[in-house]
Amino acid sequence: MANQSAKRVTQQNAQRMSLLSKLFIGINAFYIFIRVVFQYRSLSWAGSIMYLATAGVETLLYMNLYSVSRPRYDPGGVLVSSGTDLSQPGLVSYMFDYIYISWFVHVLSLLTKWAWALYFVIPVYVGVLAAPYVKQFLGSRSSSEPAPSAEDEAKEKKRREKKERKQQRAKYVRA
Known part of the structure:
Protein backbone atom coordinates (compact mmCIF):
# COMPACT_ATOMS: atom_id res chain seq x y z
CA MET A 1 0.00 0.00 0.00
CA ALA A 2 2.75 2.46 0.89
CA ASN A 3 4.44 1.72 -2.42
CA GLN A 4 1.23 2.68 -4.25
CA SER A 5 1.42 6.13 -2.70
CA ALA A 6 5.05 6.50 -3.78
CA LYS A 7 4.15 5.42 -7.32
CA ARG A 8 1.29 7.94 -7.39
CA VAL A 9 3.62 10.76 -6.25
CA THR A 10 6.17 9.71 -8.88
CA GLN A 11 3.51 9.79 -11.59
CA GLN A 12 2.13 13.17 -10.50
CA ASN A 13 5.64 14.65 -10.33
CA ALA A 14 6.40 13.39 -13.84
CA GLN A 15 3.20 14.95 -15.20
CA ARG A 16 3.80 18.25 -13.45
CA MET A 17 7.43 18.47 -14.57
CA SER A 18 6.43 17.60 -18.14
CA LEU A 19 3.93 20.47 -18.19
CA LEU A 20 6.44 22.80 -16.51
CA SER A 21 9.09 21.91 -19.11
CA LYS A 22 6.76 22.64 -22.01
CA LEU A 23 5.64 25.96 -20.54
CA PHE A 24 9.21 26.90 -19.59
CA ILE A 25 10.48 26.40 -23.13
CA GLY A 26 7.35 27.82 -24.77
CA ILE A 27 7.10 31.06 -22.81
CA ASN A 28 10.81 31.83 -22.96
CA ALA A 29 10.94 31.03 -26.69
CA PHE A 30 7.87 33.22 -27.25
CA TYR A 31 9.49 36.10 -25.34
CA ILE A 32 12.76 35.85 -27.26
CA PHE A 33 11.00 35.50 -30.61
CA ILE A 34 8.72 38.52 -30.10
CA ARG A 35 11.50 40.63 -28.59
CA VAL A 36 14.02 39.88 -31.36
CA VAL A 37 11.73 39.74 -34.41
CA PHE A 38 9.04 42.34 -33.71
CA GLN A 39 10.45 44.58 -30.97
CA TYR A 40 14.12 44.68 -31.88
CA ARG A 41 14.24 48.48 -31.82
CA SER A 42 12.92 48.63 -28.27
CA LEU A 43 15.48 46.09 -27.05
CA SER A 44 17.75 47.69 -24.45
CA TRP A 45 20.67 46.59 -22.30
CA ALA A 46 18.66 47.07 -19.13
CA GLY A 47 15.76 44.98 -20.43
CA SER A 48 18.12 42.28 -21.66
CA ILE A 49 19.97 42.12 -18.36
CA MET A 50 16.70 41.95 -16.41
CA TYR A 51 15.46 39.15 -18.64
CA LEU A 52 18.70 37.19 -18.39
CA ALA A 53 18.87 37.61 -14.61
CA THR A 54 15.29 36.54 -14.01
CA ALA A 55 15.49 33.73 -16.57
CA GLY A 56 18.69 32.57 -14.85
CA VAL A 57 17.00 32.39 -11.45
CA GLU A 58 14.00 30.75 -13.09
CA THR A 59 16.30 28.14 -14.68
CA LEU A 60 18.02 27.41 -11.37
CA LEU A 61 14.68 26.90 -9.66
CA TYR A 62 13.47 24.71 -12.52
CA MET A 63 16.62 22.55 -12.31
CA ASN A 64 16.22 22.29 -8.54
CA LEU A 65 12.60 21.21 -8.87
CA TYR A 66 13.58 18.69 -11.51
CA SER A 67 16.32 17.16 -9.35
CA VAL A 68 14.25 16.90 -6.14
CA SER A 69 11.25 15.44 -7.95
CA ARG A 70 13.16 12.60 -9.60
CA PRO A 71 12.44 9.14 -8.21
CA HIS A 106 8.16 38.26 -19.18
CA VAL A 107 4.97 38.20 -21.22
CA LEU A 108 3.73 41.49 -19.76
CA SER A 109 7.11 43.14 -20.39
CA LEU A 110 6.48 42.66 -24.10
CA LEU A 111 3.72 45.26 -23.70
CA THR A 112 5.38 47.66 -21.24
CA LYS A 113 8.80 48.09 -19.72
CA TRP A 114 7.18 48.86 -16.35
CA ALA A 115 6.19 45.21 -15.99
CA TRP A 116 9.60 44.55 -14.43
CA ALA A 117 8.40 46.48 -11.38
CA LEU A 118 6.10 43.55 -10.57
CA TYR A 119 9.14 41.75 -9.17
CA PHE A 120 8.75 44.01 -6.15
CA VAL A 121 5.70 41.91 -5.30
CA ILE A 122 8.00 39.07 -4.22
CA PRO A 123 9.80 40.90 -1.37
CA VAL A 124 6.50 42.45 -0.26
CA TYR A 125 4.94 38.97 -0.15
CA VAL A 126 7.91 37.66 1.86
CA GLY A 127 7.51 40.60 4.23
CA VAL A 128 3.82 39.84 4.72
CA LEU A 129 4.63 36.20 5.45
CA ALA A 130 7.46 37.06 7.82
CA ALA A 131 5.71 39.90 9.69
CA PRO A 132 3.99 37.73 12.34
CA TYR A 133 7.25 35.95 13.14
CA VAL A 134 9.20 39.20 13.36
CA LYS A 135 6.54 40.77 15.59
CA GLN A 136 6.56 37.74 17.85
CA PHE A 137 10.35 37.76 18.03
CA LEU A 138 10.65 41.49 18.67
CA GLY A 139 7.68 41.54 21.01
CA SER A 140 9.09 38.82 23.25
CA ARG A 141 12.46 40.55 23.54
CA SER A 142 11.53 44.20 23.92
CA SER A 143 8.43 44.15 26.06
CA SER A 144 8.55 42.33 29.33
CA GLU A 145 5.57 40.84 31.11
CA PRO A 146 2.80 43.33 31.86
CA ALA A 147 2.81 44.75 35.36
CA PRO A 148 0.89 42.47 37.73
CA SER A 149 -2.34 43.82 39.17
CA ALA A 150 -2.94 44.31 42.90
CA GLU A 151 -4.91 41.08 43.26
CA ASP A 152 -2.21 39.13 41.41
CA GLU A 153 0.37 40.53 43.83
CA ALA A 154 -1.81 39.53 46.79
CA LYS A 155 -2.17 35.97 45.47
CA GLU A 156 1.56 35.74 44.89
CA LYS A 157 2.28 37.02 48.42
CA LYS A 158 -0.09 34.44 49.97
CA ARG A 159 1.53 31.68 47.94
CA ARG A 160 5.02 32.69 49.11
CA GLU A 161 3.94 32.90 52.75
CA LYS A 162 2.33 29.47 52.57
CA LYS A 163 5.48 28.04 51.04
CA GLU A 164 7.65 29.61 53.78
CA ARG A 165 5.40 28.18 56.55
CA LYS A 166 5.60 24.77 54.98
CA GLN A 167 9.40 24.94 54.89
CA GLN A 168 9.59 26.06 58.54
CA ARG A 169 7.68 23.05 59.85
CA ALA A 170 9.70 20.52 61.71
CA LYS A 171 10.68 17.63 59.55
CA TYR A 172 10.74 14.19 61.09
CA VAL A 173 13.07 11.65 59.66
CA ARG A 174 12.76 7.94 60.39
CA ALA A 175 15.92 6.30 61.36
Whole structure:
Protein backbone atom coordinates (compact mmCIF):
# COMPACT_ATOMS: atom_id res chain seq x y z
CA MET A 1 0.00 0.00 0.00
CA ALA A 2 2.75 2.46 0.89
CA ASN A 3 4.44 1.72 -2.42
CA GLN A 4 1.23 2.68 -4.25
CA SER A 5 1.42 6.13 -2.70
CA ALA A 6 5.05 6.50 -3.78
CA LYS A 7 4.15 5.42 -7.32
CA ARG A 8 1.29 7.94 -7.39
CA VAL A 9 3.62 10.76 -6.25
CA THR A 10 6.17 9.71 -8.88
CA GLN A 11 3.51 9.79 -11.59
CA GLN A 12 2.13 13.17 -10.50
CA ASN A 13 5.64 14.65 -10.33
CA ALA A 14 6.40 13.39 -13.84
CA GLN A 15 3.20 14.95 -15.20
CA ARG A 16 3.80 18.25 -13.45
CA MET A 17 7.43 18.47 -14.57
CA SER A 18 6.43 17.60 -18.14
CA LEU A 19 3.93 20.47 -18.19
CA LEU A 20 6.44 22.80 -16.51
CA SER A 21 9.09 21.91 -19.11
CA LYS A 22 6.76 22.64 -22.01
CA LEU A 23 5.64 25.96 -20.54
CA PHE A 24 9.21 26.90 -19.59
CA ILE A 25 10.48 26.40 -23.13
CA GLY A 26 7.35 27.82 -24.77
CA ILE A 27 7.10 31.06 -22.81
CA ASN A 28 10.81 31.83 -22.96
CA ALA A 29 10.94 31.03 -26.69
CA PHE A 30 7.87 33.22 -27.25
CA TYR A 31 9.49 36.10 -25.34
CA ILE A 32 12.76 35.85 -27.26
CA PHE A 33 11.00 35.50 -30.61
CA ILE A 34 8.72 38.52 -30.10
CA ARG A 35 11.50 40.63 -28.59
CA VAL A 36 14.02 39.88 -31.36
CA VAL A 37 11.73 39.74 -34.41
CA PHE A 38 9.04 42.34 -33.71
CA GLN A 39 10.45 44.58 -30.97
CA TYR A 40 14.12 44.68 -31.88
CA ARG A 41 14.24 48.48 -31.82
CA SER A 42 12.92 48.63 -28.27
CA LEU A 43 15.48 46.09 -27.05
CA SER A 44 17.75 47.69 -24.45
CA TRP A 45 20.67 46.59 -22.30
CA ALA A 46 18.66 47.07 -19.13
CA GLY A 47 15.76 44.98 -20.43
CA SER A 48 18.12 42.28 -21.66
CA ILE A 49 19.97 42.12 -18.36
CA MET A 50 16.70 41.95 -16.41
CA TYR A 51 15.46 39.15 -18.64
CA LEU A 52 18.70 37.19 -18.39
CA ALA A 53 18.87 37.61 -14.61
CA THR A 54 15.29 36.54 -14.01
CA ALA A 55 15.49 33.73 -16.57
CA GLY A 56 18.69 32.57 -14.85
CA VAL A 57 17.00 32.39 -11.45
CA GLU A 58 14.00 30.75 -13.09
CA THR A 59 16.30 28.14 -14.68
CA LEU A 60 18.02 27.41 -11.37
CA LEU A 61 14.68 26.90 -9.66
CA TYR A 62 13.47 24.71 -12.52
CA MET A 63 16.62 22.55 -12.31
CA ASN A 64 16.22 22.29 -8.54
CA LEU A 65 12.60 21.21 -8.87
CA TYR A 66 13.58 18.69 -11.51
CA SER A 67 16.32 17.16 -9.35
CA VAL A 68 14.25 16.90 -6.14
CA SER A 69 11.25 15.44 -7.95
CA ARG A 70 13.16 12.60 -9.60
CA PRO A 71 12.44 9.14 -8.21
CA ARG A 72 15.29 6.89 -7.06
CA TYR A 73 15.43 3.22 -7.91
CA ASP A 74 17.70 0.48 -6.59
CA PRO A 75 19.81 -1.60 -9.03
CA GLY A 76 16.96 -4.12 -9.25
CA GLY A 77 14.56 -1.46 -10.52
CA VAL A 78 12.53 -1.24 -7.31
CA LEU A 79 11.35 2.22 -6.32
CA VAL A 80 13.35 3.39 -3.30
CA SER A 81 12.20 7.02 -3.10
CA SER A 82 9.50 8.82 -5.01
CA GLY A 83 11.26 12.16 -4.70
CA THR A 84 9.81 15.29 -3.16
CA ASP A 85 6.09 15.71 -3.68
CA LEU A 86 5.72 18.79 -5.88
CA SER A 87 2.21 19.49 -4.63
CA GLN A 88 3.32 20.02 -1.03
CA PRO A 89 3.23 23.48 0.52
CA GLY A 90 6.35 25.33 1.58
CA LEU A 91 9.54 25.98 -0.32
CA VAL A 92 8.49 23.93 -3.34
CA SER A 93 5.33 25.99 -3.79
CA TYR A 94 7.35 29.22 -3.45
CA MET A 95 9.64 28.03 -6.25
CA PHE A 96 6.62 27.45 -8.47
CA ASP A 97 5.26 30.88 -7.50
CA TYR A 98 8.50 32.57 -8.55
CA ILE A 99 8.51 30.73 -11.87
CA TYR A 100 4.87 31.69 -12.55
CA ILE A 101 5.51 35.32 -11.63
CA SER A 102 8.54 35.35 -13.93
CA TRP A 103 6.51 34.05 -16.84
CA PHE A 104 3.81 36.64 -16.22
CA VAL A 105 6.36 39.45 -16.04
CA HIS A 106 8.16 38.26 -19.18
CA VAL A 107 4.97 38.20 -21.22
CA LEU A 108 3.73 41.49 -19.76
CA SER A 109 7.11 43.14 -20.39
CA LEU A 110 6.48 42.66 -24.10
CA LEU A 111 3.72 45.26 -23.70
CA THR A 112 5.38 47.66 -21.24
CA LYS A 113 8.80 48.09 -19.72
CA TRP A 114 7.18 48.86 -16.35
CA ALA A 115 6.19 45.21 -15.99
CA TRP A 116 9.60 44.55 -14.43
CA ALA A 117 8.40 46.48 -11.38
CA LEU A 118 6.10 43.55 -10.57
CA TYR A 119 9.14 41.75 -9.17
CA PHE A 120 8.75 44.01 -6.15
CA VAL A 121 5.70 41.91 -5.30
CA ILE A 122 8.00 39.07 -4.22
CA PRO A 123 9.80 40.90 -1.37
CA VAL A 124 6.50 42.45 -0.26
CA TYR A 125 4.94 38.97 -0.15
CA VAL A 126 7.91 37.66 1.86
CA GLY A 127 7.51 40.60 4.23
CA VAL A 128 3.82 39.84 4.72
CA LEU A 129 4.63 36.20 5.45
CA ALA A 130 7.46 37.06 7.82
CA ALA A 131 5.71 39.90 9.69
CA PRO A 132 3.99 37.73 12.34
CA TYR A 133 7.25 35.95 13.14
CA VAL A 134 9.20 39.20 13.36
CA LYS A 135 6.54 40.77 15.59
CA GLN A 136 6.56 37.74 17.85
CA PHE A 137 10.35 37.76 18.03
CA LEU A 138 10.65 41.49 18.67
CA GLY A 139 7.68 41.54 21.01
CA SER A 140 9.09 38.82 23.25
CA ARG A 141 12.46 40.55 23.54
CA SER A 142 11.53 44.20 23.92
CA SER A 143 8.43 44.15 26.06
CA SER A 144 8.55 42.33 29.33
CA GLU A 145 5.57 40.84 31.11
CA PRO A 146 2.80 43.33 31.86
CA ALA A 147 2.81 44.75 35.36
CA PRO A 148 0.89 42.47 37.73
CA SER A 149 -2.34 43.82 39.17
CA ALA A 150 -2.94 44.31 42.90
CA GLU A 151 -4.91 41.08 43.26
CA ASP A 152 -2.21 39.13 41.41
CA GLU A 153 0.37 40.53 43.83
CA ALA A 154 -1.81 39.53 46.79
CA LYS A 155 -2.17 35.97 45.47
CA GLU A 156 1.56 35.74 44.89
CA LYS A 157 2.28 37.02 48.42
CA LYS A 158 -0.09 34.44 49.97
CA ARG A 159 1.53 31.68 47.94
CA ARG A 160 5.02 32.69 49.11
CA GLU A 161 3.94 32.90 52.75
CA LYS A 162 2.33 29.47 52.57
CA LYS A 163 5.48 28.04 51.04
CA GLU A 164 7.65 29.61 53.78
CA ARG A 165 5.40 28.18 56.55
CA LYS A 166 5.60 24.77 54.98
CA GLN A 167 9.40 24.94 54.89
CA GLN A 168 9.59 26.06 58.54
CA ARG A 169 7.68 23.05 59.85
CA ALA A 170 9.70 20.52 61.71
CA LYS A 171 10.68 17.63 59.55
CA TYR A 172 10.74 14.19 61.09
CA VAL A 173 13.07 11.65 59.66
CA ARG A 174 12.76 7.94 60.39
CA ALA A 175 15.92 6.30 61.36
